[in-house]
Amino acid sequence: PRLGTRHKLHQMASDLVSTDATTVPMVVRKVRDGYLTRRTLPREYREGQLRALQRMLSENKQRLMDAFVKDLNKCEMEAVMTEISYCINDVTHTLNHLDSWMAPRRVEKDFANQLNFNDLYTYPEPYGVALVIGAWNYPLQLTVSPLIGAIAAGNTCIVKPSEISVAISNLLVELIPRYLDQDCYSVISGGVDVSQAVLRERFDYIFYTGSTPVGKLVMKQAAENLTPVTLELGGKSPCIITSDAAIEVAAKRLVWGKCINSGQTCIAPDYVICPRDKQAVLVERCKEAIREFYGEDPRLSPDYGKIINLRHFNRLMSLIRSTRGNVVFGGDADEQKLKINPTLITDVTPGDPIMEDEIFGPVLPFVPVDTVDEAINLVNSKEKPLAFYVFTESKALFERIKRATSSGAILQNETLVHYQVSALPFGGVGHSGIGAYHGKLTFDTFTHRRAVLCAGTGFMESLNAKIKYPPWDEVKEARLRRLISPDGGNVVPVMSVLMMLAVISVVVMYLQVF
Numbered sequence: 001p002r003l004g005t006r007h008k009l010h011q012m013a014s015d016l017v018s019t020d021a022t023t024v025p026m027v028v029r030k031v032r033d034g035y036l037t038r039r040t041l042p043r044e045y046r047e048g049q050l051r052a053l054q055r056m057l058s059e060n061k062q063r064l065m066d067a068f069v070k071d072l073n074k075c076e077m078e079a080v081m082t083e084i085s086y087c088i089n090d091v092t093h094t095l096n097h098l099d100s101w102m103a104p105r106r107v108e109k110d111f112a113n114q115l116n117f118n119d120l121y122t123y124p125e126p127y128g129v130a131l132v133i134g135a136w137n138y139p140l141q142l143t144v145s146p147l148i149g150a151i152a153a154g155n156t157c158i159v160k161p162s163e164i165s166v167a168i169s170n171l172l173v174e175l176i177p178r179y180l181d182q183d184c185y186s187v188i189s190g191g192v193d194v195s196q197a198v199l200r201e202r203f204d205y206i207f208y209t210g211s212t213p214v215g216k217l218v219m220k221q222a223a224e225n226l227t228p229v230t231l232e233l234g235g236k237s238p239c240i241i242t243s244d245a246a247i248e249v250a251a252k253r254l255v256w257g258k259c260i261n262s263g264q265t266c267i268a269p270d271y272v273i274c275p276r277d278k279q280a281v282l283v284e285r286c287k288e289a290i291r292e293f294y295g296e297d298p299r300l301s302p303d304y305g306k307i308i309n310l311r312h313f314n315r316l317m318s319l320i321r322s323t324r325g326n327v328v329f330g331g332d333a334d335e336q337k338l339k340i341n342p343t344l345i346t347d348v349t350p351g352d353p354i355m356e357d358e359i360f361g362p363v364l365p366f367v368p369v370d371t372v373d374e375a376i377n378l379v380n381s382k383e384k385p386l387a388f389y390v391f392t393e394s395k396a397l398f399e400r401i402k403r404a405t406s407s408g409a410i411l412q413n414e415t416l417v418h419y420q421v422s423a424l425p426f427g428g429v430g431h432s433g434i435g436a437y438h439g440k441l442t443f444d445t446f447t448h449r450r451a452v453l454c455a456g457t458g459f460m461e462s463l464n465a466k467i468k469y470p471p472w473d474e475v476k477e478a479r480l481r482r483l484i485s486p487d488g489g490n491v492v493p494v495m496s497v498l499m500m501l502a503v504i505s506v507v508v509m510y511l512q513v514f
Helices: 021-036 043-059 061-072 076-102 111-115 141-152 166-179 192-199 212-223 247-263 276-294 310-322 372-380 395-404 440-445 460-467 474-484 494-513
Strands: 009-011 017-019 119-126 129-133 156-160 185-187 205-209 229-232 238-241 271-275 326-329 343-346 363-369 387-391 409-412 447-454
Touching: 017 021, 017 166, 021 129, 021 156, 021 185, 021 192, 043 061, 043 076, 043 141, 043 166, 061 076, 061 166, 076 141, 076 247, 076 440, 129 141, 129 192, 141 156, 141 205, 141 440, 156 192, 166 185, 192 212, 205 212, 212 229, 238 247, 238 372, 247 276, 247 363, 247 387, 271 276, 271 372, 276 326, 276 343, 276 363, 310 363, 363 372, 372 395, 387 395, 395 409, 440 447, 460 474
Parallel strands: 129 156, 129 205, 156 185, 205 229, 238 271, 238 387, 271 363, 343 363, 387 409
Antiparallel strands: 009 017, 119 447, 326 343
């Protein structure tokens, strides 16, 4: 296949197409030189590249589907919903709004700037060379969606797909250079050595999606060059089921949110906090939902995915074996196919090993509590999560829980679906991430809003001489204080201001006529 890249590539034993780490500086330099031509700035260029990316997604749907099957055994509907159509819709939304997003924004003028007729606005300009580091669990969406924002904002970009999702990584290495301007957009692929080589280079913006420990390393490296970052991380996203919740609905939405992509979703419900007297009925409804969605043995379901690799498979099985709770459903697995059936664990305590780190798999612990306050305290005892789910019919109770906690997002009576809403910011807080994106926020993420003030040099200069320039005397000082006072409207008599503006208007009209 045509790779379309000039830097050296070789095949690793895992069949991952990997960039030679020694060529990374050359690749970054080429993309920086592309930015310095300033050809990414016009709207027509950005639109052209976005349409090319849209064609890449549309024309290669089947190849993408095949890659998703190889990496994660994603079914067609799941791949379309969470990956391919998501990205196509993202491009379409960006193209539809690009003109307005790129437009300068007028800002409110204070009295002094009104008097001087200064033109004030902010202008969106690209940072320069961006680095997008994707993740393996949604290897297309979490790589291409930030790239869309980087292109729309006028940046050039280095894309580093996750080496763990080998099939999608290899496909992006081939396709992106075929469809996009190779002087401005490059793909670098490889393992730890390549990632380290990339992070040693200087970028103007870094967008990383992945684990919190690696996110800390990315931020540390970025700090060397004072490079701004967006870190899309994760953590243990809790779910509180209250005593008044619609249990059957909650169970279905909980199971759907947990089992999509076999639980390998950064915003999947990580654990459930429920009233002690509701645990049994909630778990039974969850069992029913699993059977309804995936049959008696989900491992045989064409709609149920697999774990990404053997290391993560063994990690999850170790969590199941080490829990002090009761495995009441699932727990069986197929190592050869890397499939683990949805697993429900009841009577889990906050100190259980499964409550330490993000599970990132189809294993759902239930923590019974006696009061809502106990549930809130448990949530607040951990790092702030990326998402937080509350099932309750009471608006007042939801508001109480919302005010008492903090998270990247909080949903009432739903799971996951907020990621599809382009108007909502998607991002974490604290250990679950820095910054947010989706929709216009993705454009804003890769944009520096430059402050602009344009002043004239005409007749107002005589006024400057009477107010702004030294030497100052008592009269000048009094005039200046009136202008810069935060409550200038009270200090400067209203009639005096109106008279001054009227005189200025007459002078301007006079100058326009003569």
